[in-house]
Structures are given as C-alpha cells and as structure tokens.
Amino acid sequence: MELNLSDLSSMSSQASQEPVEVKVLVLGSGPAGLAAALYAARAELHPVVLTGMEIGGQAAVTHIIENYPGFPDGVGGQEMAELFQKQAERFGAKFEFDSATEVDLSSRPFRVKSYNGQYLAETLIITTGAHPNHLNVPGEKELTGRGVSYCATCDGWFFKEKDVVVVGGGDSALEEGLFLTRYAKSVTIIHRRDQLRAGAILQSRAKDNPKIKFIWDTIVTEVVGEEAVKGVQLKNKKTGEESVLPTDGVFIFIGYTPNTQMFEKQLAFDGNGYLVTNNLMETSVPGVFAAGEVNDPNFRQVITSAGMGAAAAIQATRFIESHSA
Numbered sequence: 001m002e003l004n005l006s007d008l009s010s011m012s013s014q015a016s017q018e019p020v021e022v023k024v025l026v027l028g029s030g031p032a033g034l035a036a037a038l039y040a041a042r043a044e045l046h047p048v049v050l051t052g053m054e055i056g057g058q059a060a061v062t063h064i065i066e067n068y069p070g071f072p073d074g075v076g077g078q079e080m081a082e083l084f085q086k087q088a089e090r091f092g093a094k095f096e097f098d099s100a101t102e103v104d105l106s107s108r109p110f111r112v113k114s115y116n117g118q119y120l121a122e123t124l125i126i127t128t129g130a131h132p133n134h135l136n137v138p139g140e141k142e143l144t145g146r147g148v149s150y151c152a153t154c155d156g157w158f159f160k161e162k163d164v165v166v167v168g169g170g171d172s173a174l175e176e177g178l179f180l181t182r183y184a185k186s187v188t189i190i191h192r193r194d195q196l197r198a199g200a201i202l203q204s205r206a207k208d209n210p211k212i213k214f215i216w217d218t219i220v221t222e223v224v225g226e227e228a229v230k231g232v233q234l235k236n237k238k239t240g241e242e243s244v245l246p247t248d249g250v251f252i253f254i255g256y257t258p259n260t261q262m263f264e265k266q267l268a269f270d271g272n273g274y275l276v277t278n279n280l281m282e283t284s285v286p287g288v289f290a291a292g293e294v295n296d297p298n299f300r301q302v303i304t305s306a307g308m309g310a311a312a313a314i315q316a317t318r319f320i321e322s323h324s325a
C-alpha cells in the first residue's frame with residue numbers, strides 16, 4: 001500500500017493520542033542503551049528502545065573498535081552496534097527508529113513524547129550519550145574519519161610514527177595527547193590561550209614528554225586536505241599571523257556536551273551538564289536510570305558504557321519487581 005503525506009500525518013496524530021504502555025523505555029541506542037535493552041529483554045520486560053538518529057551512537061561511527069573484549073581482530077563500530085541490537089532483539093527488545101522530544105518525570109508512569117508517538121513508561125533508562133564539541137571550521141566535517149578524530153583511544157593506532165595535532169587545553173586534550181604519544185612521532189597541542197585549563201599533574205606530564213610540543217594563543221581556522229588531512233591552517237590570536245602546519249591527524253578535544261537538554265529542571269545535574277546517578281545508576285527521580293556518556297565524563301569507552309547500561313537495566317528490573325502489586 002502506498003502512503004501519502006496526509007496518511008502519515010493522520011497516523012502520527014493517531015499514535016500521539018494513544019500512549020503505548022511499556023515497562024522499560026530506553027532512550028538512545030549507543031552501547032549503554034543496547035546493553036540495557038539486552039538485559040531488560042532477558043528479564044522479560046519487553047523494553048522499547050527509541051534509537052535516536054543512529055543505532056550505535058558514537059561507537060557506530062568508529063572505524064574499528066579494538067578494545068572491546070571478545071573481538072581479538074577488532075570489530076567495526078557499525079557491525080558491533082548491529083550485533084548488540086540483534087542480540088537484544090533475540091530476547092524481545094523492540095527498536096523504534098524514533099527520538100524522544102519531551103519527557104514528563106513528575107509522576108509515574110513517566111510520559112514520553114517522541115516524533116512518532118507517546119509512551120507511558122514504568123521505568124526510563126536514559127542513554128542519550130554526549131557529543132564531542134566541534135570546531136566548526138572548513139574541512140573538519142569533510143575529513144572526519146580521514147584524519148580528523150574525536151577519540152584518541154579509538155583512532156590513535158592509525159597514526160603510528162605520524163605527526164598529529166591536538167586541539168584544546170583541558171584535561172581531555174592533555175590526557176588524549178599523552179595517549180597519542182604511544183603511537184605518534186610527534187603530538188602538537190594547539191591551545192587558544194597561553195594557560196592550560198588542564199590539572200597540574202597532566203600539565204607537568206605533558207610538558208615533560210619529549211614528543212609533545214605546544215603552540216599557544218592559536219586557533220585552527222581550517223583543516224586542509226582532499227582525501228586525507230594534510231595540515232591545519234592556524235591563526236595566532238595575539239599577532240594575527242596566519243600559517244599552515246603540515247600534519248597527518250587532527251584530534252579535537254574542546255569539550256563534550258551531554259545530550260540532556262530534555263531533562264533540564266527534572267533531574268539532578270552536575271556542574272558540567274552531566275546527569276547525576278548513584279552507583280546503582282539511579283538518577284534523582286526513582287524509576288529513572290541513566291547510563292553511558294550522559295552521566296560519565298570520565299571513561300567514555302564502549303565497554304564501560306555497556307556495563308553501565310547493563311547495571312541500569314538490572315536495577316530497573318529490581319525497581320519494577322519491588323513496585324508491582
């Protein structure tokens with residue numbers, strides 16, 4: 001049957017009038033969401049996952065993941081996401097290619113609106129992740145995955161004996177820059193000021209590392225290259241001088257933004273915009289759990305996010321058991 005636009009809009013308004021009741025609603029389908037779906041499905045809670053724009057989240061755009069146990073030869077990020085999804089579906093998880101647009105956590109069941117419908121959820125597992133901030137300069141988007149990266153742990157290995165630059169002056173830039181010295185011939189940290197934001201220990205480690213150089217008071221105005229990164233166009237903020245620095249890789253660590261806007265004024269946040277959970281993955285609202293990068297500013301790994309997702313689902317299962325008549 002062929003659908004036209006008016007059919008679709010009437011279907012969507014029909015869907016929005018009749019909330020779907022679920023025991024577990026998972027928001028997001030990165031490693032945390034997919035692992036939560038698997039565990040909730042195996043507890044026979046028939047979880048529904050609103051996938052967001054991309055199944056697998058940030059991991060899915062990683063060329064190859066070589067640090068997830070069980071894959072001695074590595075696994076493509078997208079392939080891994082498909083495997084996680086298939087495993088969760090095998091036990092009854094349902095995936096909707098849809099995104100939540102609004103949540104009401106003031107009473108249970110929680111009311112969630114999405115682009116295509118509405119849900120009444122006994123428990124909510126928030127795994128909406130975080131996104132690395134971008135420089136938003138010419139060449140950055142085009143060369144992402146071709147020399148531009150936001151993850152040294154994921155991509156550092158590809159830069160063995162190469163020259164790379166790191167943009168940023170915070171803990172992430174220095175920590176990831178130090179990690180990159182395992183592989184790269186040289187790591188040049190480009191910072192927009194002459195004072196680092198990073199903590200003292202990381203600063204002295206970076207300054208003591210013979211592979212690390214600094215360029216101060218400088219911003220990247222363009223990433224240069226056709227098929228792959230060849231260099232960065234720089235501008236000194238104090239002198240206005242412009243130059244091109246040849247490089248094989250550009251690692252950008254200028255902060256992360258957790259995807260939490262929807263939960264503002266409803267859940268507790270830390271000072272950096274991450275959701276606060278206890279060690280049982282419970283947020284400030286009973287029945288709402290959070291896992292992965294939405295509440296993890298520290299580890300940002302597939303395995304840690306997946307572990308947190310599993311823990312959140314186990315705790316959601318306990319919550320449902322203790323609240324059922």
Ligand code: NAP
Pocket residue numbers: 134135167168169170171172173175192193196197198219253254255256272297298
């Ligand atoms: P961050 O502390 O916000 O640092 C971001 C850095 O990027 C700053 O140096 C900032 O410059 C620079 N920056 C921001 N926007 C920029 C732009 N458009 N162009 C050029 N530079 C730009 O972010 P983070 O390093 O990811 O750290 C986030 C949080 O996680 C922090 O609380 C940090 O302490 C924590 N963290 C801790 C560890 C650890 O303890 N081992 C490791 C990683 C992260 P300015 O300094 O001029 O603002």
